[in-house]
Amino acid sequence: MSLYITSINSGSNGNCYYVGTNNDAILIDVGISCKEIEKRMERLNLPIQNVKALFISHEHGDHTKGLQILSKKYALPIYITTRTLNNSHLILEENLVNTFTAYAPIFVGDISVTAFPKRHDASDPCSFIIESNGVKVGVLTDIGSVCEHVIDNFKQCHAAFLEANYDDMMLENGNYPYYLKDRIRGDNGHLSNKQALDLFINHKHDAMSHVILSHLSKDNNCPILVKNLFTKHSANTEVIVASREYETNIFHITNNPNN
Numbered sequence: 001m002s003l004y005i006t007s008i009n010s011g012s013n014g015n016c017y018y019v020g021t022n023n024d025a026i027l028i029d030v031g032i033s034c035k036e037i038e039k040r041m042e043r044l045n046l047p048i049q050n051v052k053a054l055f056i057s058h059e060h061g062d063h064t065k066g067l068q069i070l071s072k073k074y075a076l077p078i079y080i081t082t083r084t085l086n087n088s089h090l091i092l093e094e095n096l097v098n099t100f101t102a103y104a105p106i107f108v109g110d111i112s113v114t115a116f117p118k119r120h121d122a123s124d125p126c127s128f129i130i131e132s133n134g135v136k137v138g139v140l141t142d143i144g145s146v147c148e149h150v151i152d153n154f155k156q157c158h159a160a161f162l163e164a165n166y167d168d169m170m171l172e173n174g175n176y177p178y179y180l181k182d183r184i185r186g187d188n189g190h191l192s193n194k195q196a197l198d199l200f201i202n203h204k205h206d207a208m209s210h211v212i213l214s215h216l217s218k219d220n221n222c223p224i225l226v227k228n229l230f231t232k233h234s235a236n237t238e239v240i241v242a243s244r245e246y247e248t249n250i251f252h253i254t255n256n257p258n259n
Helices: 034-043 067-074 082-088 148-154 168-173 178-185 193-203 223-231
Strands: 003-009 016-020 025-028 051-055 078-080 097-099 106-108 111-117 126-132 135-140 159-163 210-214 238-241 251-253
Touching (some): 003 034, 003 135, 003 159, 003 210, 025 111, 034 067, 051 067, 051 106, 051 111, 082 097, 111 148, 135 148, 148 193, 159 193, 168 178, 193 223, 210 223, 210 251
Parallel strands (some): 051 078, 135 159, 210 238
Antiparallel strands (some): 003 016, 003 251, 016 025, 106 111, 111 126, 126 135
């Protein structure tokens, strides 16, 4: 068994990540419109009928914007924590809403999804490990600082969507007001390139085949800069930068680094 992954969109303008097998798939976050998700999946030749569930990491709009329409149109189950739901102010179909707790696996066809806590300025933020037959993919974005939950789960990943939100100097010298700079680089904000790279260098799985650098800031990061930074230390891991404007290619993830 293997997993297929793509970033449908990644950034403060909307986040949506696809992970699936040949038969079943899930979306982590629905931060762009239903119409745009349909369009991008069609370009990738991914049948939307393969999507069996939607998982929400936290209540911010760039992770929930398209949730109401997409879930209702396709009668897709939504998995969301109680506190995230209560703070989202979304009007969802009650029969589609399912709550979850950290470290309690949820099974969707031949996929299991396990949430774990992280630091971010939301009510109950979590990230996810998606697994099928021993192949594990992590979705680790919107993380203020690297805690033991993040380290322990990242170590397991054969591939990961990993936040690299900002370059320290670009943020410091940029035009954002101080309070916003402070929020971004705080313990409950976002991961810098350096923080993400430290996690990658020190804790990546020997068989990690792909890292998709995600949630890059439009103003405080540079795709070429961060890709070059990671590539210097990537060894056999392919480094991809997720776009704020379009989908990535589909990547085939196995637990054999030679595949």
